[in-house]
Amino acid sequence: MKPIEVTFFQQPTLELARHLLGKYIVHEHPRGVLIGKIVETEAYMGPDDRAAHSFGNRRTKRTEVMFGEPGLIYTYQMHTHTLINVVSAPTDIPNAILIRAVEPVEGLDLMKEFRNDLPMKQWTSGPGKLTKAMGISMEHYGSHWTDKPLYMAEGEHVASVSTGPRIGIQNSGEAVHYPYRFWETDNPFISKTR
DNA sequence: GAGAGGATCAACT
DNA sequence: GTTGATCCTCTCG
Incomplete structure (x- = not known):
């Protein structure tokens, strides 16, 4: 598999x-290769998006990586979970895309173990779940999606894409309704709806 | 150095 | 529908 x-x-x-x-x-x-196919994403449009961490070009130690080149990995902690993003837009424009769900492709035994033997549909059907299933943590903050050991590779053609409002954001004014969520239509591994 | 809060999940009633 | 878990970062002093 190549980046x-x-x-x-x-x-x-x-x-x-x-x-x-x-x-x-x-x-x-270290214990084996884990592969997941991306089936759900959410875009966060930086300066103009009330729901984004980088709203109004807010620049802190946490959001710093979003001001870097596109393709960097932005991870952060949410309660007991790690969430992972792809940095987007040219340098100095702090956009990011949250990976909300993947479909298990390879390394199923290890994912099952990381997810405590739960039913397969619950392994990766949410942003906090998939990072746990794939062994992703804060140590990946700031590395690039083309660098091993954690990288992105060409996958499969997606026949049908659906669009809708994002999930889990509140008090973000108009931004709550922006149709910035994308998922593969009818894929069983997408996260919950509102 | 203390306190608050969040792009979540799972286990309740 | 509600709530506890319990982690990192940000803000204020």
């Missing part, structure tokens, strides 16, 4: 969010 071309990340954020669907996330974990 994807770095030029893939050099497209407008909303297009990138849509084109991420079907790509593979590959993690060459």
Whole structure:
């Protein structure tokens, strides 16, 4: 499995969010290779998006990586979970795309173990779940999606894409209704709806 | 150095 | 529908 071309990340954020669907996330974990196909994403449009951490060009130690080049990995902690993003847009424009769900492709035994023997549909059907199933944590903050051991690879063609409002954001004014969520239509591994 | 809060999940009633 | 878990970062002093 080879990392994807770095030029893939050099497209407008909303297009990138849509084109991420079907790509593979590959993690060459010490205990085995883990692969998941991306089936759900959410775009966060930086300066103009009340729901984004980088709203109003807010620049802190946490959001710093979003001001870097597209294709960097932005991880952060949410309660007991780690969430993972793809940095988008040219340097100094802090956009990011949250990976909300993947479909298990390889390394199923290890994912099952990481997810405490839960039913397969619950392994990766949410942003906090998939990071646990694939062994992703804060140590991946700031590395690039084209670098091992955690990288993105060409995947499968996605026949049908659905669009809708994002999940889990509140008090974000109009931003709550923006149709910045993309998922593969009818895929069983997408996360919950509102 | 203390306190608050969040792009979540799972286990309740 | 509600709530506890319990982690990192940000803000204020």
